[in-house]
Amino acid sequence: MVDKFLIYDLIFLVIFVLFVSFFLYRGKKNIKKDGLLLLYRTSWGMKLIDRIGKKYPKTLRFLSFVSVGLGFVLMLGGLYLVWMIIEIYLFRPDVVRAIKVPPITPLIPYLPKIFKIDFLPPLYVTYWIIMIAIVAIPHEFFHGIFMRKYNIKINSTGFGFFPYFLPVFLAAFVEQDEKSMNKASKFEQMAVLGAGTFANVLTAIFFFFVFWMFFVTAFAPAGIVIDDYAYSFVEVSGITIVNGIQLNNPTINDLIKIDNESKITSIEANGESYVGIKAIFDDTDEYIVLYDDAPAIKANLTGVITEINGEKITSVDKLTLVLKKYFPGDEVTVKTINGFGEEISTNIILAENKYTGGGLIGIKYPEVTGKGVVGKTFLFLSAFKKPEIYYKPVINGFSIFIYNLLLWILLASISVALVNMLPVGIFDGGRFFYLAVWGLTGNEKIAKKTFSWITYFFLFLLLLIMVIWAFTLF
Numbered sequence: 181m182v183d184k185f186l187i188y189d190l191i192f193l194v195i196f197v198l199f200v201s202f203f204l205y206r207g208k209k210n211i212k213k214d215g216l217l218l219l220y221r222t223s224w225g226m227k228l229i230d231r232i233g234k235k236y237p238k239t240l241r242f243l244s245f246v247s248v249g250l251g252f253v254l255m256l257g258g259l260y261l262v263w264m265i266i267e268i269y270l271f272r273p274d275v276v277r278a279i280k281v282p283p284i285t286p287l288i289p290y291l292p293k294i295f296k297i298d299f300l301p302p303l304y305v306t307y308w309i310i311m312i313a314i315v316a317i318p319h320e321f322f323h324g325i326f327m328r329k330y331n332i333k334i335n336s337t338g339f340g341f342f343p344y345f346l347p348v349f350l351a352a353f354v355e356q357d358e359k360s361m362n363k364a365s366k367f368e369q370m371a372v373l374g375a376g377t378f379a380n381v382l383t384a385i386f387f388f389f390v391f392w393m394f395f396v397t398a399f400a401p402a403g404i405v406i407d408d409y410a411y412s413f414v415e416v417s418g419i420t421i422v423n424g425i426q427l428n429n430p431t432i433n434d435l436i437k438i439d440n441e442s443k444i445t446s447i448e449a450n451g452e453s454y455v456g457i458k459a460i461f462d463d464t465d466e467y468i469v470l471y472d473d474a475p476a477i478k479a480n481l482t483g484v485i486t487e488i489n490g491e492k493i494t495s496v497d498k499l500t501l502v503l504k505k506y507f508p509g510d511e512v513t514v515k516t517i518n519g520f521g522e523e524i525s526t527n528i529i530l531a532e533n534k535y536t537g538g539g540l541i542g543i544k545y546p547e548v549t550g551k552g553v554v555g556k557t558f559l560f561l562s563a564f565k566k567p568e569i570y571y572k573p574v575i576n577g578f579s580i581f582i583y584n585l586l587l588w589i590l591l592a593s594i595s596v597a598l599v600n601m602l603p604v605g606i607f608d609g610g611r612f613f614y615l616a617v618w619g620l621t622g623n624e625k626i627a628k629k630t631f632s633w634i635t636y637f638f639l640f641l642l643l644l645i646m647v648i649w650a651f652t653l654f
Contacts, residue, residue: 474542
């Protein structure tokens with residue numbers, strides 16, 4: 181599906197570039213260069229912005245407090261996110277080498293595929309254009325509404341283009357008159373600056389529910405994900421036989437040495453059988469984690485279990501109910517789907533489930549636990565999607581296409597809301613922070629110095645982790 185759609189995406193890219201080129205040529209009198217961008221200035225939407233900004237003064241006044249308060253929350257959230265990234269690049273070189281992504285990476289089409297980032301969906305040009313439009317237009321529209329609420333003059337609206345690679349749509353803008361902006365009070369300016377990210381938060385909330393409803397209707401439970409095999413915590417002192425060799429009071433080092441010389445495939449401990457080492461604790465030599473002698477690991481079951489003896493497996497409860505029908509020693513046919521999408525049938529002899537008395541396959545499925553703010557937020561956002569369930573698209577290509585598009589819109593909305601409120605000069609959060617410090621201290625010089633210091637410090641940190649990332653490549 182991905183390769184086929186890539187062809188359509190490239191065709192769309194060519195058509196889009198031709199359309200934008202023609203559009204820019206026809207409207208060249210409205211184009212002015214601003215740094216690396218070409219700005220297409222117009223008056224689109226200004227009447228609507230003015231009408232809304234003037235029609236609901238009380239509502240917008242209340243929302244101004246929401247905008248400012250949310251601005252501070254997002255600024256703290258953005259700083260926390262930056263710290264998490266810095267912490268990874270400073271203290272987790274193994275993770276940095278694995279993901280191979282530089283800390284400063286522009287969000288461009290095909291980037292996940294280029295860097296082989298498996299935890300992100302593919303980013304096609306089609307996704308990119310739709311995503312930017314949905315994220316940027318409400319962002320700037322809200323800026324404009326709050327400007328008009330506080331009588332801040334709008335010079336123009338329009339779109340920004342980056343002409344040096346491809347003339348593609350990059351961003352929307354609402355250009356305020358700086359003199360008019362500076363005349364507004366600090367609170368009013370902060371309300372205007374925070375309005376864009378306020379819009380992004382509302383966009384994220386709206387598309388979260390769209391994403392939820394779409395997923396429930398476009399995907400159906402169709403299997404259980406095999407994340408690992410059954411294992412047990414075992415006392416090292418209880419191990420008596422390894423690979424058929426009798427041992428007397430073995431240590432962790434003894435087991436490691438044996439495993440290095442000849443892979444451990446059988447272990448006897450406390451009257452139970454095991455088939456290999458899963459993990460060794462670094463801080464103790466008393467316990468070790470061993471894989472149970474279970475059917476799944478011996479049959480090398482991987483991927484997703486979809487059927488057992490012809491019965492569909494759509495949940496953990498269904499898997500448990502099906503296995504209760506069988507007894508230890510019964511042979512069953514297990515259908516799985518591997519990582520390449522191939523369906524495989526495997527005959528296995530069930531072991532005994534000590535808890536239910538029925539048959540046992542011996543798998544572990546994914547379990548997500550929320551740790552910290554990020555973990556709990558992820559759990560909340562993915563509550564409708566159980567990690568142990570494999571969901572099959574109802575309409576294969578369409579379901580996956582829309583799912584990935586909605587996911588990118590959500591990710592972009594949240595990312596822009598957090599990043600744009602960072603207290604750095606190039607973002608709305610920079611001026612927002614400057615005004616906040618000025619308002620708290622009553623001293624503009626302190627505000628300027630603080631704003632300048634934190635901007636340079638932030639840039640220093642980015643440079644530092646870029647250097648660290650570069651060294652991890654060698």
